[in-house]
Amino acid sequence: MSNVKRETRNVTGLTLLDLAILFTGAGFVSLSLVERGRVDWVELWPASVLGVASLAAWLVLRRWLPLGDPLLLPIAALLCGLGLVLIARLAPNFLVRQVLWVVLGLGAMLGTALLPPAAHNLRWLRRYRYTWLTLGLLLLSLTLLFGVNPSGYGARLWLGLSRLYFQPSELLKVVMVVFLASYLAEKRELLAVGGTRLGPWRVPPLPHLGPLLLMWGFSVVLLGWQRDLGAALLFFGTFLAMLYAATGREVYVWVGAGLFLISAIAGYQLFDHVRLRVDAWWNPWPEASGRAFQIVQSLLAFAAGGVLGQGLGQGYPVFIPVVHSDFAFAAIGEELGLLGTLAVVILFAVLVYRGFRAALAAGDTFATLLATGLSTMLGLQALVIMGGTLKLVPLTGVTLPFVSYGGSSLLISFVMLGLLLRISAMSGEAGHAR
Amino acid sequence: MSLDVAIFLLRLIMAAILYAFLVVVFIAIWRDLRTVSRRAEEGAVEHLGHLVVIAAGETPLLPGQRLPLAPLTSLGRAVTNTVVIPDAFASAQHALLTWRAGRWWLEDLGSKNGTLLNDEPVPTNGPVVVGPGDVIGIGQVRLKLEVE
Numbered sequence: 292m293s294n295v296k297r298e299t300r301n302v303t304g305l306t307l308l309d310l311a312i313l314f315t316g317a318g319f320v321s322l323s324l325v326e327r328g329r330v331d332w333v334e335l336w337p338a339s340v341l342g343v344a345s346l347a348a349w350l351v352l353r354r355w356l357p358l359g360d361p362l363l364l365p366i367a368a369l370l371c372g373l374g375l376v377l378i379a380r381l382a383p384n385f386l387v388r389q390v391l392w393v394v395l396g397l398g399a400m401l402g403t404a405l406l407p408p409a410a411h412n413l414r415w416l417r418r419y420r421y422t423w424l425t426l427g428l429l430l431l432s433l434t435l436l437f438g439v440n441p442s443g444y445g446a447r448l449w450l451g452l453s454r455l456y457f458q459p460s461e462l463l464k465v466v467m468v469v470f471l472a473s474y475l476a477e478k479r480e481l482l483a484v485g486g487t488r489l490g491p492w493r494v495p496p497l498p499h500l501g502p503l504l505l506m507w508g509f510s511v512v513l514l515g516w517q518r519d520l521g522a523a524l525l526f527f528g529t530f531l532a533m534l535y536a537a538t539g540r541e542v543y544v545w546v547g548a549g550l551f552l553i554s555a556i557a558g559y560q561l562f563d564h565v566r567l568r569v570d571a572w573w574n575p576w577p578e579a580s581g582r583a584f585q586i587v588q589s590l591l592a593f594a595a596g597g598v599l600g601q602g603l604g605q606g607y608p609v610f611i612p613v614v615h616s617d618f619a620f621a622a623i624g625e626e627l628g629l630l631g632t633l634a635v636v637i638l639f640a641v642l643v644y645r646g647f648r649a650a651l652a653a654g655d656t657f658a659t660l661l662a663t664g665l666s667t668m669l670g671l672q673a674l675v676i677m678g679g680t681l682k683l684v685p686l687t688g689v690t691l692p693f694v695s696y697g698g699s700s701l702l703i704s705f706v707m708l709g710l711l712l713r714i715s716a717m718s719g720e721a722g723h724a725r
Numbered sequence: 726m727s728l729d730v731a732i733f734l735l736r737l738i739m740a741a742i743l744y745a746f747l748v749v750v751f752i753a754i755w756r757d758l759r760t761v762s763r764r765a766e767e768g769a770v771e772h773l774g775h776l777v778v779i780a781a782g783e784t785p786l787l788p789g790q791r792l793p794l795a796p797l798t799s800l801g802r803a804v805t806n807t808v809v810i811p812d813a814f815a816s817a818q819h820a821l822l823t824w825r826a827g828r829w830w831l832e833d834l835g836s837k838n839g840t841l842l843n844d845e846p847v848p849t850n851g852p853v854v855v856g857p858g859d860v861i862g863i864g865q866v867r868l869k870l871e872v873e
Contacts, residue, residue, distance in 0.1 A: 303753045307746060314742040321735040328728055362753055369746060602736050627739075634743045641750055648757075 307365030308349055312342040315372030318603060322380055325604035337375045337390045341368065348397045352712070355405050360649060360715035364400075366642050367708055370693035371396075371701075373635070377622055378696050380604055382615035385696050392698040396705035403709030404716075413713065417657050420473040427466035430459035435516065449699075458699035460522045465706055467507075467526060468533070468664035474503060475537035476657040482538045520558075520565065521689035525672055527551060532667040536650075537660055572685040585612050589680045592625035593632075600628025615696045617688050621680045635694070636677065643670035649715035662714045665707045773824055774857070774872040776808060782865025784811050792868070794829075798822040800863060801834070814838045814864030820847075822855070829855045829870060838864065 315338040323334045345368040352359055371393050378389050416423070430450070439449050439456070449456040475482070482500065507530055511523050531547040558565040567582055575583035575590075588611040595606060608614050608622035615622075623631045646666025650659045672689050679686035690700040775791040776798075792808050799806040801819035810819065816836035823830045830852035833840040840847040841862030847853055855861070857872040 303749065307749055307753075310742055310746040310749065314739060314746070317735055317739045317742060321732055321739065324728065324732050324735065362750060365746075366750070369743075599740075600736075602732065603739075605732075630740050631743070634747060637747055641754070644754075 304361035311369035318376035358716040359712040374694040400705040400709035404712040424470045427463040461699040461703040472660035479537040521687035589621040596625040596628045639673040776868040780867035796824040812864030
């Protein structure tokens with residue numbers, strides 16, 4: 292790659308980053324104007340912190356990972372900036388903590404992209420797959436015993452360390468994708484062409500599929516036990532997507548979809564909380580002020596927003612319970628309107644596209660599968676929660692990546708971004724070496 | 726300027742910034758795809774490297790001429806070779822250049838007058854590694870390997 296071309300890449304990245312910071316700044320200025328009637332410059336500090344931290348991250352990446360994708364960091368920064376504005380608006384108590392998590396997240400992103408586990412074409416990640424998986428599952432099992440919920444009620448998914456809480460199921464998301472990518476990269480030939488014939492179908496070789504199903508089943512049981520439906524759904528979707536990407540056999544997808552349908556029906560029959568979610572999705576209106584209050588308020592928020600939105604600080608999205616985390620998208624719909632929600636959808640689409648692009652260009656099966664899995668997971672998570680708040684699919688409690696309040700989720704999203712950055716740089720390096 | 730107007734203007738500015746961001750993103754993607762498609766048009770073999778003619782001997786080859794390399798490049802007098810060397814001292818099937826494990830390997834195919842690598846005869850018992858800048862000698866022709 293010529294120097295000129297690399298220069299334009301950098302210019303693009305910097306322009307985008309500047310725009311993202313400017314957007315955040317403008318958001319805080321208008322919040323301050325609406326709430327106080329004047330511009331309180333001190334109130335702009337989260338935008339400044341985000342700006343300084345993301346520019347520093349950009350400088351580090353330019354120095355040590357110049358061939359990485361220039362679009363990924365600015366997109367994440369813009370989504371984070373939007374998230375900070377929303378949290379300042381909706382749940383100001385959490386603002387300091389969220390800013391702290393953003394800075395930590397950027398650090399984690401740089402760490403994943405540049406430190407030894409990811410260097411050497413991700414060899415460490417690949418080689419020690421069982422170690423990572425065991426650690427992830429161990430942490431998750433610990434939450435079964437010592438799990439807490441910082442808000443005092445609801446699913447106990449967090450591990451507390453003094454005043455800092457972390458959600459191990461978020462960590463397991465990355466670990467699972469790494470494990471699956473590493474395992475499938477080794478066995479894909481066997482899974483793609485092997486197996487015995489049974490009439491018109493070819494049955495995949497069970498001994499090779501066994502460990503995969505075992506690991507996956509174990510984690511899904513753990514998640515089902517913890518009633519973290521959103522995470523279980525993400526795992527399953529990503530698992531199927533990676534299996535399909537590795538083997539190219541549609542039969543896996545159909546069988547998987549069938550399994551999903553069966554377990555969904557079983558879940559509906561067995562668990563009250565599943566039935567509640569599905570009923571509230573199918574017809575929320577009979578219980579609009581009761582159990583379906585949240586989803587109905589979310590729909591009203593979108594309707595109130597219209598095309599242009601009510602303007603930051605001028606709507607009433609706080610009527611929606613936990614609007615700052617699961618329902619951040621509804622708040623965007625009310626205050627920024629269709630213009631804002633469309634932009635968010637496009638940003639996620641571009642993020643997934645760049646991830647798949649890095650996967651295609653990586654030139655290494657493990658890296659390809661890893662990038663596919665990570666992009667699918669990010670995209671699926673965004674889709675599930677955006678669809679959930681819009682009543683397109685039953686609601687499952689996952690965060691909108693980079694936007695919602697939630698430290699663990701933010702940190703892990705940034706770790707995923709770091710891995711994608713590293714993989715995108717691999718393709719650049721390979722092209723460079725030739 | 727009243728407060729309401731300022732707030733309204735800010736809303737417009739925020740929307741403009743948001744969509745300016747998306748426009749820049751799309752321009753970047755468009756540029757990226759254009760480079761990819763251009764690279765695909767240039768062909769896949771191109772990047773492996775060239776043999777540059779240094780000395781042409783009595784052959785119609787021209788000094789400075791660049792001969793593109795394929796992953797399996799055969800050299801010799803017969804017209805079936807990838808690189809035809811119509812030198813009186815070249816055998817019909819003279820030598821073979823192979824791209825394997827990220828390196829170029831040169832093998833003498835039992836030629837009558839032997840193959841030279843940097844003016845040393847290449848052993849006949851198997852392929853040897855050739856690096857960029859090495860000079861391959863067949864008859865009176867000298868070819869330098871250039872890797873991109």
